[in-house]
Amino acid sequence: MDTRPILLVDDDMEMRRAIQETLNRKGFPTEEASDGLQALERISKGGLRMVISDVRMPVMDGLALLREVRRRHPEVIRFVLTGQTDDESVYRTVGDAHQFLMKPCPPDVLKNAIGRALALRERLANPAVASLATEMGELPSLPETYRQLCDELNSPEGSVANVGRIIERDPAMTAKILQLVNSAFFGLRRPVSTASQAVAMLGLETIRSLVLGVGLFSHFERLQFAEGFSLHNLWDHSMETARAVRVICDMEKISPADTDALYTAALLHDAGEALLASGPREYFGHCAAFAVLNEVSLENAEREVFSCTHAELAAYLLGIWSLPDIIVEAVLFHHHPEEVNGEGLHGPLVLFCADVLCGHSDRVWSAHPDMEQPIKLLCGKGLEEKFGAWRKRWEEIQS
Ligand SMILES: [Fe+2]
Ligand SMILES: [Fe+2]
Known part of the structure; x- marks a missing residue:
């Protein structure tokens, strides 16, 4: 001890x-x-x-x-x-x-x-995570624009007005943020043409989370992936899950600070998949084959083939980046919220439910080949009824 x-x-x-x-x-x-x-x-x-x-x-x-x-x-x-x-x-x-x-x-x-x-x-x-990370060579570093935004907000002279200016110093980041903010994901009535306007429309925390997600995925864009892996699909799934997290948090009146943290966690929750697919790529193929052959979930196949899962690898990276525990914990346990010793609707459970709402079970990299396991878990927590209400609201938004 x-x-x-x-x-x-x-x-x-x-x-x-x-x-x-x-x-x-x-x-x-x-x-x-x-x-x-x-x-x-x-x-x-x-x-x-x-x-x-x-x-x-x-x-x-x-x-x-x-x-x-x-x-x-x-x-x-x-x-x-x-x-x-x-x-x-x-x-x-x-x-x-x-x-x-x-x-x-x-x-x-x-x-x-x-x-x-x-x-x-x-x-x-888990030593397997560290050794896989070492085998992969260089892990992505904390996106520079995100670090500058945090420094600005941490400094006594920091101002929200400067946030837009910091983003605009990075033209590639600005272009991606504007494209995203003007996309159907946000459904804004008026087009947004500057980073400062985007901050004013969506709020500082949402923009900061997007800068972190966009920064990490821009790093991924430079990598070679195993066949069958789509970075584009992963980003869409991450954005969708982040949106579903907001729906659950709003309905459950979760504090704005926790909502923002879980929104960030949702944007990054499956980043480990991109890391696995870009690392020892031959193993990635083995993993899919192992799941099919042995009829196990892909998460279990990841454990067999890599000795760690995409959730562990992403959480390991976010831990190195020193992100707050609420984010790292939600990412680490997003397929197994039952392993967290917490009462009620904690972060990993919110992210898990958002992931299920976004049809993670239909995706290739599914931990739950059917809905039985999530439903059983939610019943055990007395959340079945709430989940029904979230799903209804989510479907209304989608239609
Ligand atoms: Fe996942
Ligand atoms: Fe997911």
């Missing part, structure tokens, strides 16, 4: 004590620091598995602290625990925090969040 302590960083001693008591009772050893600088000194000595930090503190605030931890000790898991709701938009960007929690945080919510963060890393530590 991992006995490395969790570092609690908060200038409020009472708050530190309360969280410490909760965590110790749940079996997590802890240490404390009262500001960012003290925390950084402790972290540099090593031996910690996680830091849970307040945001507003004297000497060095939580934002500066977590940015430094990310740079110097990327292996340490980074949580934000704050009482200020407006801190959320700052932290919901790439990298600085893996998870964002609000004070007061009930003990079970905190315990569950920590448990899920640890379980996620345990799964991502």
